[in-house]
Amino acid sequence: SAVISQKPSRDICQRGTSLTIQCQVDSQVTMMFWYRQQPGQSLTLIATANQGSEATYESGFVIDKFPISRPNLTFSTLTVSNMSPEDSSIYLCSVESEGDEQYFGPGTRLTVT
Amino acid sequence: GIQVEQSPPDLILQEGANSTLRCNFSDSVNNLQWFHQNPWGQLINLFYIPSGTKQNGRLSATTVATERYSLLYISSSQTTDSGVYFCAADTGRRALTFGSGTRLQVQP
Numbered sequence: 001s002a003v004i005s006q007k008p009s010r011d012i013c014q015r016g017t018s019l020t021i022q023c024q025v026d027s028q029v030t031m032m033f034w035y036r037q038q039p040g041q042s043l044t045l046i047a048t049a050n051q052g053s054e055a056t057y058e059s060g061f062v063i064d065k066f067p068i069s070r071p072n073l074t075f076s077t078l079t080v081s082n083m084s085p086e087d088s089s090i091y092l093c094s095v096e097s098e099g100d101e102q103y104f105g106p107g108t109r110l111t112v113t
Numbered sequence: 114g115i116q117v118e119q120s121p122p123d124l125i126l127q128e129g130a131n132s133t134l135r136c137n138f139s140d141s142v143n144n145l146q147w148f149h150q151n152p153w154g155q156l157i158n159l160f161y162i163p164s165g166t167k168q169n170g171r172l173s174a175t176t177v178a179t180e181r182y183s184l185l186y187i188s189s190s191q192t193t194d195s196g197v198y199f200c201a202a203d204t205g206r207r208a209l210t211f212g213s214g215t216r217l218q219v220q221p
Contacts (some may be wrong), residue, residue: 043209096168101146101158104148104155106155107156
């Protein structure tokens with residue numbers, strides 16, 4: 001299984017600002033994913049990030065709001081831009097290991113005031 | 114896209130009781146996983162089970178792919194089993210679609 005870390009673990013931000021979340025994996029992986037979990041809700045996929053190509057966004061998520069970088073096979077960042085209170089959520093990255101099983105990072109708990 | 118439905122939405126058990134959580138999915142799957150989300154938000158992998166039966170201690174899972182459902186069994190429940198249990202499926206896109214979860218509370 002992959003070991004995944006995220007930074008920051010939590011943050012409180014003011015509306016209108018941006019936050020960049022980092023995801024680091026202990027091994028090289030082809031595909032990384034970013035999910036959002038709004039309070040009391042399930043997880044929703046934001047985008048799929050492949051190294052060397054543009055991220056693929058799900059319906060309802062746009063690059064201007066959630067720009068993603070994937071500079072190498074062990075690292076990715078998700079930026080939440082121009083934040084509003086509705087962006088308060090847990091943001092999680094995940095990776096697909098050998099054999100298709102996915103593993104998740106510990107999450108970044110974001111509160112926007 | 115695939116629809117993933119979980120039942121029941123909420124479950125309260127006395128310590129020591131057994132329970133069965135169900136996950137129905139609307140399409141053929143390449144991947145079916147069960148997770149436990151602890152009170153700190155961490156998602157713990159329980160089973161990777163696109164078909165068949167697996168057991169890990171007090172937990173076991175069965176997926177009947179032809180009938181598009183999966184079951185998670187928890188035996189002799191403990192207070193540490195409390196949290197939210199998610200089923201998630203992938204049809205080949207390699208990204209998971211999550212069900213709405215079952216919130217389990219185990220009382221001492």
